[in-house]
Amino acid sequence: MSDEEFRINARGSDSYLKLIRNTFENFLNVDSINYDIELKNTLEEIGVVLEFDRIYIYYFSKDPTFMRIECQWNRDTVKPKREFQEEEVVYTLPWLTRQIKTSNFVVIDNIEELPTEAMFEAEVFKNEGIISALIIPLTYEENLIGYIGYESLSRAINWDDEQVEMLRKISKAFSYTRMRIGKEKSYESIIEGQSILLNNSQSQIWALSNVTSYATVNESHASFFGKNKSDLEYQDLYDIFDIDTANILSQNNWELFQKNEPAEKELEIKNSKGENRLLKIKSKPQKDETGNIKYLICTAEDITEQKRAEIELCKAKEEAEAANIAKSQFLANMSHEIRTPMNGIFGFLELLQSTNLSFEQKEYIRDAKSASEVLLHIINDILDFSKIEAKKLTMESIRFNLRTIIEDAVSLLVPRATEKGLELNVMIKSGVPEEVIGDPSRLRQVLTNLISNAVKFTESGEISIIADHLEEDNEVAVLRFEVRDTGIGIHKEDIENIFKSFSQADASTTRKYGGTGLGLAISSELVKMMGGDISVESTFGEGSIFKFNIRLKIAKRASEQNFMFEKLDDMNILVVDDSENNRAVVKSYLKEVGLKVFEAKDAGNGVTTIISNANTQNKISIAIIDYEMPGISGYELATTLKNIPIAKDIKLILLTSSAQREYGRNAKQYGFSSYLTKPIRRDDLLNCIAVALGLKKDDEEDGVAEKHLIEEIHDPIKPRILLVEDNEVNRKIFISMLKSHNMTCDVSIDGSQALKAVSEKDYDIVFMDCQMPVMDGYESTARIRRLESNKKNTKIIAVTANAMEGDSTKCIDAGMDDYISKPIDFEIVFKMIEECIKNKKPEIDYFNFIESNIDNFVDTTGLEREDAREIFEDYIRCLPDLFGGIEDAIECKNFEKLAKVIHELKGSSGTLRITSIHELSIKLEEKAKEQKLDECIELFTQIKGLFH
Ligand code: ADP
Numbered sequence: 001m002s003d004e005e006f007r008i009n010a011r012g013s014d015s016y017l018k019l020i021r022n023t024f025e026n027f028l029n030v031d032s033i034n035y036d037i038e039l040k041n042t043l044e045e046i047g048v049v050l051e052f053d054r055i056y057i058y059y060f061s062k063d064p065t066f067m068r069i070e071c072q073w074n075r076d077t078v079k080p081k082r083e084f085q086e087e088e089v090v091y092t093l094p095w096l097t098r099q100i101k102t103s104n105f106v107v108i109d110n111i112e113e114l115p116t117e118a119m120f121e122a123e124v125f126k127n128e129g130i131i132s133a134l135i136i137p138l139t140y141e142e143n144l145i146g147y148i149g150y151e152s153l154s155r156a157i158n159w160d161d162e163q164v165e166m167l168r169k170i171s172k173a174f175s176y177t178r179m180r181i182g183k184e185k186s187y188e189s190i191i192e193g194q195s196i197l198l199n200n201s202q203s204q205i206w207a208l209s210n211v212t213s214y215a216t217v218n219e220s221h222a223s224f225f226g227k228n229k230s231d232l233e234y235q236d237l238y239d240i241f242d243i244d245t246a247n248i249l250s251q252n253n254w255e256l257f258q259k260n261e262p263a264e265k266e267l268e269i270k271n272s273k274g275e276n277r278l279l280k281i282k283s284k285p286q287k288d289e290t291g292n293i294k295y296l297i298c299t300a301e302d303i304t305e306q307k308r309a310e311i312e313l314c315k316a317k318e319e320a321e322a323a324n325i326a327k328s329q330f331l332a333n334m335s336h337e338i339r340t341p342m343n344g345i346f347g348f349l350e351l352l353q354s355t356n357l358s359f360e361q362k363e364y365i366r367d368a369k370s371a372s373e374v375l376l377h378i379i380n381d382i383l384d385f386s387k388i389e390a391k392k393l394t395m396e397s398i399r400f401n402l403r404t405i406i407e408d409a410v411s412l413l414v415p416r417a418t419e420k421g422l423e424l425n426v427m428i429k430s431g432v433p434e435e436v437i438g439d440p441s442r443l444r445q446v447l448t449n450l451i452s453n454a455v456k457f458t459e460s461g462e463i464s465i466i467a468d469h470l471e472e473d474n475e476v477a478v479l480r481f482e483v484r485d486t487g488i489g490i491h492k493e494d495i496e497n498i499f500k501s502f503s504q505a506d507a508s509t510t511r512k513y514g515g516t517g518l519g520l521a522i523s524s525e526l527v528k529m530m531g532g533d534i535s536v537e538s539t540f541g542e543g544s545i546f547k548f549n550i551r552l553k554i555a556k557r558a559s560e561q562n563f564m565f566e567k568l569d570d571m572n573i574l575v576v577d578d579s580e581n582n583r584a585v586v587k588s589y590l591k592e593v594g595l596k597v598f599e600a601k602d603a604g605n606g607v608t609t610i611i612s613n614a615n616t617q618n619k620i621s622i623a624i625i626d627y628e629m630p631g632i633s634g635y636e637l638a639t640t641l642k643n644i645p646i647a648k649d650i651k652l653i654l655l656t657s658s659a660q661r662e663y664g665r666n667a668k669q670y671g672f673s674s675y676l677t678k679p680i681r682r683d684d685l686l687n688c689i690a691v692a693l694g695l696k697k698d699d700e701e702d703g704v705a706e707k708h709l710i711e712e713i714h715d716p717i718k719p720r721i722l723l724v725e726d727n728e729v730n731r732k733i734f735i736s737m738l739k740s741h742n743m744t745c746d747v748s749i750d751g752s753q754a755l756k757a758v759s760e761k762d763y764d765i766v767f768m769d770c771q772m773p774v775m776d777g778y779e780s781t782a783r784i785r786r787l788e789s790n791k792k793n794t795k796i797i798a799v800t801a802n803a804m805e806g807d808s809t810k811c812i813d814a815g816m817d818d819y820i821s822k823p824i825d826f827e828i829v830f831k832m833i834e835e836c837i838k839n840k841k842p843e844i845d846y847f848n849f850i851e852s853n854i855d856n857f858v859d860t861t862g863l864e865r866e867d868a869r870e871i872f873e874d875y876i877r878c879l880p881d882l883f884g885g886i887e888d889a890i891e892c893k894n895f896e897k898l899a900k901v902i903h904e905l906k907g908s909s910g911t912l913r914i915t916s917i918h919e920l921s922i923k924l925e926e927k928a929k930e931q932k933l934d935e936c937i938e939l940f941t942q943i944k945g946l947f948h
Contacts, residue, residue: 028173032181032188036071039174043073046150046170050163053153056081057138057174059146065090067146070178078153081128096121096135100147105164106135110156132157136168138175145175199229204279204300207286211253212237212246215295224302226272245270256283257296266303278304327386338379339801340727343823345372347733350826354740376823381518384445388525395529396809399555400440402479403428406467407681409447414679417455418657423462424451425581426679430592431469433477435556441808442526443550446534447481449519450546454485461486461543464581465679469558470549477554478532483546490538499524499534523548571693572618574598576606576637577626577655582678586624589682590689603632607640607647614646622692624685625672627656638670651692655680719837721745722763724754724780725799726772730822734767737826743833751780758784758794765795765836767829768816770807778814785815793817795836799824849947850876857913875908886940890933898936899928905943916946 030038043055056072066087074080090097095118099106108114109132111125125133132152138145148171198205204221206214217232225232225241237246237253252267262284271277279300285293349369353362387393410426417424447465454463466482490498499520520534527534531551538544573595575586580601587597598613598620600606610620623641627634634654641647654667654675667675674688721738723745725731731747738745746761748754752775754768766784770777781796788794798811798819811819820828850872858868882905889898906921924939 024170024173028177030177030181032185035177035181039071039177040073043071047073047075050150051152052150053078054081054151055149056151057146057148059138059178060090060144061087070146078129081149081151093121093124095119100135100137101144104137105168106133107159107164108133108135109158129153131155132159134159134164134167136171138171140175140179145178148174202301204302205298206232207295207297208253208257209234209295211257212250221300224271224277252281253296256281256298257285257293259283260285260293267300276304277302278307324391334383339822340730342372342376342379344729344733346376346823347730347737347826351733351736351740381522384522385518388522393525393529395442396439397437398440398809399435399437402433402436402467402552403682405440405444406447406465406481407679409444409451410465410679412448413451413455414657416452417463420455420458421460422455422458423579423582423657424455424679425462425464425579425585426681427464427466427581427585427588428682429466429468429588431558432467432479433469433552433554433557435554436477436552437555438530438550438552442530446523446526446548447483449523450481450483450548453519454483454487454544454546458485458487458543462579462581472554475554476551478549478551480547480549484543485545486543489540489542489544490536491540495536495538498536571621572596572598572613573689574600574606574609574620574623576600576603576623576629576634578602578629579626582626582655582680585680586685589680589685592682593686595689602629603634603637603640606637607644610641610647610650611644620647620650622651622653622689624653624655624676627654635667635670638667638672642671653688653692719743719764719833720762721833722748722754722757722761722766724748724751724766724772724777725769726750727769730769730824734824737829741830751775751777751783754780755783755787759787763794765797765833767797767799767820769799770811771801777816778810781811781814781816795832797832853912853914856915860913872912875912878908883944889928890936890940893933895928895931895936899925902928917943920946 024042027038027042039057043057046052047055054072054074057070058067059070060067067090068087069082069085072081072085095115096106108125108130111122111130111132114122114125130151130153132155134150134157135147136150137147150167199219201218201220204218204224206217206221209215213236214232214234216234217229219229222229222232225245227240232240237249240246241249248267248269252265256263256265262282265281265283267279267281268276269279280303281298281300283296283298286295286297288294346369349365349372353365353369357365384393406426406428410424414424451463451465463486464482464484466480466484468480468482470478470480472478524534527548527550532549534546534548536544536546573590575583575597576599577583577586578601583599583601587599590597596618598609598618600609603625606623606625610623613619625634625637629637632640634656638652638654641650641652652672654670654672655678656667656675657678673692676684676688721743723731723734725734725747726749731749735745735747745767746757746763748757750772751768754766755775757763758766768777768781772780775783777798781798784794784796795818796816798814798816800807800811800819800821808819818832820832850869854865854868854872857863857872858865861868863871882901885901886898886905889895889901902921902925906918906925909917909921920939920943924936924943927935927939
């Protein structure tokens with residue numbers, strides 16, 4: 001029923017109800033504050049006019065099994081219905097409750113007439129003294145919400161229909177008004193809540209009706225300017241603020257209105273205290289139906305402090321970065337400072353070792369050297385770790401040969417593995433790219449760390465290194481490396497921790513094996529930087545498998561087939577080795593190029609395989625034989641095979657470990673055509689096979705084994721070396737080390753001296769320190785390169801302290817060919833020297849030769865020294881021709897010519913009293929006549945050696 005309908009109904013009632021109607025109209029319009037009083041008044045009005053004794057209204061509680069009297073009226077002569085208005089259980093009056101739920105009203109003219117099922121009600125009513133009653137349910141939107149009771153305690157009432165109907169209608173006013181008031185109350189509380197929120201918000205909120213006028217504002221915005229809400233609302237900016245503030249605000253508002261869409265802006269403005277504050281304003285236009293902006297709603301946060309903090313933070317960050325740069329610079333310097341004296345320690349120990357020492361002294365030196373190595377390793381680890389911490393470690397992008405890096409890492413650890421009697425195998429699977437772009441030294445570092453751990457923690461068995469190509473994505477290869485060992489293994493519970501810094505499997509391990517616990521942490525970071533991850537599988541007591549993946553850009557793919565071996569699919573190769581892994585490596589490399597491989601695990605099996613396949617298409621052409629096998633050794637097997645007619649033509653290749661190198665050198669006597677040292681490098685293996693099969697001429701004439709033999713008696717060639725080094729100790733060590741290998745060098749103490757030296761003399765190799773006074777190594781190299789232009793390229797090797805990332809790139813950029821780091825590993829130095837003079841023709845040092853022989857000639861002949869010198873010079877001028885003639889004759893095995901040329905040499909050297917050459921020539925002539933080539937070569941080599 002609507003408000004209006006209700007008023008009409010009330011108006012249309014009997015005249016004696018006019019009074020009620022008046023009262024009622026008041027009640028219908030009552031507000032929430034006066035509701036309780038008006039309700040009571042209304043009940044009283046009804047009660048008095050209609051002569052009731054009591055009227056009460058029950059409303060059900062939220063839990064509808066309870067109810068509570070909300071209002072009650074009673075004549076002064078009777079007791080109130082309830083002394084306390086509290087919750088009551090609905091079902092104490094079950095009959096009445098049922099009636100209320102199902103009927104529009106319940107009429108009780110006289111309680112004596114109540115039906116028998118209303119026994120509880122009869123009892124209660126009687127106790128309360130009720131004689132007659134009318135109970136009308138109160139509903140709202142068809143829901144029962146309570147009931148109203150009209151009672152007489154003095155008389156029985158004969159309720160007529162009209163009266164009941166009228167009271168029913170009136171009753172509706174109660175429920176209607178109650179619900180209205182309830183809604184209003186909750187609405188008020190919402191409004192109140194919102195204004196509480198708006199006015200208590202820390203954020204400033206305001207609405208503008210145009211560029212210069214406020215519509216409404218919250219407390220926060222008003223108080224920012226030290227004003228009240230009412231000072232601002234519906235006011236013009238220019239009426240509220242001083243001209244400057246009004247100008248700033250209107251300019252800001254104008255810009256926001258212009259945007260015509262949600263916008264954000266920072267505004268600096270003075271607050272009530274005259275402080276400049278920075279506000280971050282967000283605005284949103286509220287538009288009318290025509291699309292015009294009705295209000296611009298703005299919110300603002302004071303971000304002054306936040307901005308200040310940001311600036312502070314930025315400053316702090318810059319300072320921290322500066323400190324970091326200083327730290328890494330410090331690291332660089334420290335690295336340099338530490339490595340330089342380390343160089344001294346290493347060098348002098350090395351030199352000391354080559355002097356005459358007692359056994360005990362040698363032992364001490366060995367211990368000192370190994371302690372220095374450990375120290376250097378620790379220093380390197382700590383420096384790397386600090387660089388990682390300072391995020392200063394970067395990866396280089398250099399093109400490099402993957403196989404070489406892996407094999408280099410392995411060969412570095414061969415001596416230690418050999419010492420412990422461990423086998424090291426390398427297997428680089430097909431598909432692994434030849435060349436990649438990445439950081440070769442960091443990859444080598446990870447591999448070295450894993451392999452050295454494997455060697456360290458393994459007492460017996462073998463260590464395998466496997467490289468595989470997993471997948472490829474857009475010219476980037478995902479490569480998997482595995483380092484397997486048969487060592488002590490790692491407890492499951494320790495596995496999680498070993499990649500963390502300073503962490504070792506357990507304390508006892510530390511005591512037994514030493515180490516910093518940084519290696520794996522560094523490796524793990526390096527692998528991450530190479531786009532991969534590292535993990536380990538291990539069984540305690542059985543061994544470990546460390547695996548890591550990295551992503552490297554492919555520069556040159558794996559060559560499909562080695563063209564040399566293309567047509568050799570009928571060639572069968574036998575590998576005899578007790579190590580299954582080793583056999584697998586050989587097999588894999590040979591299968592890659594299409595050769596057929598048979599395996600035998602010992603000499604007996606080898607012989608059986610050879611004999612059983614002798615007259616078949618599987619006939620063995622080459623046997624690769626391990627030197628050390630249980631039972632019969634490689635030598636013995638070779639001897640046996642050479643005595644079996646069907647096996648004697650099989651080409652034999654010996655496999656030795658590096659500790660057994662001398663067995664390799666003697667292998668030729670046992671019928672081997674060449675030997676290889678383990679771990680086997682694929683290219684060496686293929687080269688050996690190619691030479692054995694006659695597919696390729698070896699660099700040296702008689703195969704690999706011979707290569708080593710010949711090397712030892714080769715003409716010593718004097719390399720021209722320049723050392724550029726400012727540090728005296730380092731110079732001393734370098735020179736002494738060269739001396740110990742019968743070499744000398746020129747010395748420059750800074751870059752500018754080096755420049756001068758190179759312009760005056762033709763050097764084979766220059767070792768250039770990088771940091772020097774006057775002119776550093778980089779600049780000196782760059783200038784040397786400019787000086788050379790296109791004519792020549794002197795080999796320049798940078799000697800770096802290897803302190804900072806990017807050092808190597810800097811060297812290469814400056815025009816250096818390669819670099820070595822301090823402390824200098826002289827093995828590398830000698831390899832570099834050897835490499836650079838490999839193709840150099842031996843040069844005869846005539847001057848020294850004359851000086852050391854002329855005295856004898858002068859003494860015996862009595863000639864003047866000057867005259868004697870002239871004769872010597874004539875002799876020397878003829879020598880190249882003579883030597884050339886001997887070389888040709890040896891090459892063509894023309895012994896007749898050989899004897900003739902030597903005869904000439906014998907004569908002239910005899911005349912000049914050069915006894916050494918004379919005696920050797922006599923022997924050589926004899927051997928030439930006997931046609932003994934090998935002896936001839938050896939004697940001739942000795943003659944040439946006299947000139948150096
Ligand atoms: P370090 O070897 O210098 O202590 P690492 O970080 O290289 O530090 O190795 C951490 C620890 O992990 C080692 O101390 C050792 O307990 C364990 N560990 C590493 N590699 C192996 C391995 N191949 N076999 C058994 N334990 C290993």
